[in-house]
Amino acid sequence: MKTVTAAILMLNGKILIARRKKGDAPEHKWEFPGGKIEPGETPEQCLKREMMEEFGVEVEVKDFFCSAIYRYQHIEIELLAYHTVYLEGEFQLNAHAEIKWITLEELKDYDFAEADIPIAHKLYA
Ligand SMILES: Nc1nc2c([nH]c(=O)n2[C@H]2C[C@H](O)[C@@H](COP(=O)(O)OP(=O)(O)OP(=O)(O)O)O2)c(=O)[nH]1
Numbered sequence: 001m002k003t004v005t006a007a008i009l010m011l012n013g014k015i016l017i018a019r020r021k022k023g024d025a026p027e028h029k030w031e032f033p034g035g036k037i038e039p040g041e042t043p044e045q046c047l048k049r050e051m052m053e054e055f056g057v058e059v060e061v062k063d064f065f066c067s068a069i070y071r072y073q074h075i076e077i078e079l080l081a082y083h084t085v086y087l088e089g090e091f092q093l094n095a096h097a098e099i100k101w102i103t104l105e106e107l108k109d110y111d112f113a114e115a116d117i118p119i120a121h122k123l124y125a
């Protein structure tokens with residue numbers, strides 16, 4: 001099982017969501033950005049690194065929010081979601097098709113990766 005981190009990033013009352021690229025399974029789905037933990041990394045270090053790699057922004061990783069385990073056809077992942085705070089940097093799209101800032105109410109209108117659905121529900125509840 002792969003452990004994957006995901007960022008819950010709120011700014012000005014909106015939450016960041018990112019759409020996966022074509023060819024990047026689960027392709028075209030929306031997610032809370034992040035990525036796989038590398039050897040020797042804490043989840044917090046991983047998420048800070050991923051936000052820099054994927055968007056060129058600095059974040060501070062705060063409290064753990066929730067986790068979800070999901071088995072895709074080729075990979076089983078444990079997704080660890082953390083609250084994060086934006087620190088600095090202009091958002092660049094280094095790894096995603098697009099990003100959006102949406103209200104929590106709007107989460108239900110987006111087609112999220114299966115593993116993210118419980119996280120989105122918990123945020124909206
Ligand atoms: N980061 C992230 N990955 C997710 C989410 N939901 C979900 O199913 N995944 C899956 C997709 C992948 O199978 C796996 C990790 O994806 P990833 O593509 O972000 O990994 P990574 O940034 O480390 O990228 P790479 O080095 O593997 O290219 O977790 C999510 O909300 N955030």
Ligand SMILES: [Mg+2]
Pocket residue numbers: 033034035036050054095
């Ligand atoms: Mg990623």
